[in-house]
Amino acid sequence: MKSYAHLLEGLTVQRVLWVTVICMVATGMVVGFFINTYLDLLLSALCVGYTSMVLFTVAGNVRQGGLPREAIQIMAVVAGSVLGVIVAGLIKGRDISSMLNERLVGVAISMGLGIGFGCVVVAGAILRAKHARDQARIAKAEAERNQLEKNILEARLQLMQAQVEPHFLFNTLANVQHLVETDAASASRMLDSLINYLRAALPQMREGATSLGREVDMARAFLDIHRVRMGSRLEYLIDVPDSLKARAFPPMMLISLVENAIKHGVDPCCECGTITIRAADNEGRLTVSVADTGEGVRPTSGGGGLGLTNIRERLKALYGPRGSLVLEENTPRGVVASIEVPA
């Protein structure tokens, strides 16, 4: 019994009351066309109404295969009307065979009325359910959009924090501090790089999109700074055609990949490493990649994940499925991270 209880789910007191009221109103509307009394008709109407209601409820809960739920519910109402008229006849003590012969016209009229009213009511119920589903879908879409907006906002916030990474700034200044005393020309060059980096990075706190050229300039300044800081351990190569430099590209993603390549690729492997930035036009789509010759990814090495997740989320927010970030193994060693954005 327990396993069939769900078939009657939705058969509320409210639903029973509604059916009762509808039957009373419907009977009132048609009583003028019959010779029967109001109560006699109401009894028939209630029999038809309740039977249809139960079948309708079951039809709505049954796990059906091919047919749409609405079609099954309409069939349930038709069957309910037929069954209801027969039940009413039995309650009134009439003979079934006479119902199918001399009283057939009356029975057919009762059934027809039941089916007619039933269908109108069911159509209303179906429309209401559809409306509720639509509302739910709208609410869900709204929630998703809100979540997306929240993600974008969070990403932007993290972006702002990432740019003014104090560790980077103070370490760089400490290097400049030393160079000022020992090698003034190098100190001046390093300050130039720092200024270039800050000039490229800072205005982006207020802007949504920027050009690939500017992102590459910033990455170059960043790499110059790290080359001084890491001694002879870092080399870099930038292969970005001039024709692509004016193309729009989201801010701070390239620098994030370069930072990852230094931090998780070249830095830990303690020898010399090379970072290569490449850009290519791929039938209108722009692909920008950062490759390192570092130690590669060990299955358990942490870090990088958060920055990459951040980039993925921003790409999704900006371009949907048309933007992507892919990480691959570099040959013979290291990692290649590629961002692809639509034209």
Added chain:
Amino acid sequence: MSASAVIADDEPLLRAMLRTRLARLWPELEVRHEMADGRDVERVIDEHAPDLFFLDIHMPGVNGLEAARTIGSRAHIVFVTAFDQHAVEAFERGAVDYVLKPFNDERLAVTVERLKERLERPPISIDSLVEQLAGRLGSRPADRLRWVKASVGSSVRLIPVEEILFFQSDEKYTRVVTSDSEALIRKPIRELLEELDPDKFWQVHRATIVNVDHIASVKRGLKDQAEIALRDHRETLVVSRAFTHLFKQM
């Protein structure tokens, strides 16, 4: 007062600078060795037997905290850091010596004076402070699987586990499914279970591991089973009877 020291910093210029400044403020200090990371601490102690270590906290490979743990109470330790609010707070409370980069001569002179006093006494163990700092700086257990390598065409794709929606065994291989791609790996479900973070990745079926962060909803299904719907993915996953208890009361 004469003493010996070792400087560890991954940035060569910063090692040189600390050395120059120390030479000016503490001429009797002999810097016996420089290192670019915290590896080989044992060997350096054996060979150079320094009284003092200047340890940069952020170094690749073996960082300053890990090196301090190895050194223990065999030498006095001074931490060097560019910026770390948490670390500085901990140092102040733990009365451990530290130096901030960029260096400030006045501040460095204070540290030097304090060090001279402390060298009179044997080094104290700073283990508890180091543990506390390691916690704050977010070191986490390193043995969890964080990346999955999967062949896609001729290249090897690196997939961070956070992006993976679920793993599903498919006869010989294991399917790795993300919101926008799918790959096959050879590692069986059983081995993956041992390596993945058990808080994030749950086995819900003999053949399926799901990333709970990507679950949209769980519905009761047929025959005591349940059905998982995922965010950003059409496929639903079956939770077999043995695992439905995971989702009770949620």
